[in-house]
Amino acid sequence: MDKINLGLGAPRYQQLAQAIADSISRGEYPVGSLLPGEEDLCRQFNFSRFTVREALRHLQETGLVTRRQGIGTTVIASTPTRKFGHMIESIDQLQQYASETRLIDHVFEDVVADEELAAELGTTPGMKFLRITALRVGADESKPVAWTRIHLAAIYAGVRSSLADHSGAIGSLVEKLYDQKITAIRQTVSATAIDEAVAEMLDVPPGSPGLRIDRTYAGHDGIPFEFATSIHPGPRFSLSMQLDWMSPG
Template identity: 30%
Template structure:
């Protein structure tokens, strides 16, 4: 006899419905989900069921939760969260090399495929990121910039894999711990910050070679700051 599968609970049903809506694109990466009360009304369930479903999706890595902000979408499926957990066991140098490949290819494809709207989004994301250097909100602005770049590649799987290797979260460690100051003690842009601009200009100009070169320089600077030695291994290509 085959074992009888346990019944699916209401929170599990709610979680599956939300997975389906996220995968269908109703809630894009980075977007906020409706509040618990609104979701309970939409799905005709209790707030407790919604709360348990959201908690399970946060644990799975599809959603993120931030106090005072809300619950937001981190991934559209289980690929990125699963890969992120797997890569958490890998050497930093290996992860850095994979990130280099994804960042470089993302910039190249963005230069070939970007739309005028995506270029505008990139420029605005860069401006917002620059304005918040050394200030609250910088991490989110940096995430938004890289998300805009990978979205401009036109390859959803590439963007998902990029998030799966930690996206630019490791880079943020380097930037957060090495904030430089200018005149008057105000936060100043680092060489890593300044390396983002040439990527945008190369993408806007439709120059894939320049985009690749700019992306490589940015990632190398980040790896140097993190103390991750990948240059010699990349030279073996």
Template identity: 30%
Template sequence: MNTLKRRPVGTAPRYRQIAQILRAAIGNGTYKVGDLLPGEIELCALYDISRHTARDALRLLTDEGLVVRRRRAGTMVTAPPGPATFVQPLGGFEDLLQYAGEARLRIIYYGPAPADGLAQTLDLLPDDWRELRGYRGKGAQTVGLTRMLIRKDCAPTGSDIDGASSVAGAIEARFGVVASRVDQRISALTLSSLLAQLLGAPEGSAALHTQRQYRDATGRLYLATETVHPADRFAYVTSYTRERPDIDR
């Protein structure tokens, strides 16, 4: 008898919902190392999804190192999910925004933007912005320390976003401002004494520094974020598909 949850819930893309169900089943021991997961056809029947969606869900688990796929053998579990690592695929605009939709925010400060804070770093007028500082986490695990600037004319209340999934989503829901473009910069750094203490990680250890700027349809900046993730708690996974060349060309 198949013990998998039959109805995915939430607003995440369908393939990510299926991947999360399978990931949870691996984590709780329903599927142990060496066991085979349901194949694409079985997943299609179980969840009423396309084969493409089933394949993407299994690909995500493969990218995370939880399973290995072998032709004619199936998809075999190779490792349980680690409790501390958040994996974000980057396949397009929706995937880019998905991290904010799954890593919950816990606010430690939300108020006027200090003159010597992120506004100064981005060369913005502090009076036009509110600054937010907090933690990003999944369950009880902290995966990153984040800092944001939110334009005052579209700044949600603290109760709207504390514990919420997406600040950009809260802005869209309350003010109708939609991200038409997101610029992202990813770099490496080593944790200072203060960052290490805040994140509970070794001083001088490797970390990932992610900066994003969200712009509306007019190109106007309305949200800027920067997040620091200890290296062992976060990973980006990018998949590229090569289009078939036009043989008639």
């Protein structure tokens, strides 16, 4: 019954992995040091190289060591780190609602970042953008769920013509049209008092609380190409996520 029993009955490579992990956590092999070579470990424990490599693979998967050809096996952590993770499988899933909503009333502007805008977006002045300001509404087009303003690098200004038909996030539209792959998203959530102009469009009293979400999307080069700000009326929206424990192995 008990799977705790890692000593007997367990495969040799697991026992070996456990033994090495224990040595590491005892400080026998400090972080940064090299483990003995595979041949050494084979002789030391009288196991075949397959078994030793399987054990080392296990240690690699739990994040205790890295392995490099020509160098050796380096200890990079003394304890398996317990990780929690939130995982999504598409960009649209980030905006949980995006697939069921559309953008309406777009206003397009061509802007060049001055000092102020550059500082706000975290870029350098002089960068050219297509600025899209719009409302996001549900299928029934009743009350809008968000006001949104997007600064999109001018190279991708071509999304403009496809925007009306597209339901979902703009990032995924860019991916589709330009074969650009998003590799990192940074998201900041804060609370704000909705200013008068936005309040009117969202049909809420000015100054009422709103959830502000700022997202930047970066491509394969790591450079952000899209900066999106959404303001959601307080009671009409919340952002949920679940973080699950990721077992080491």
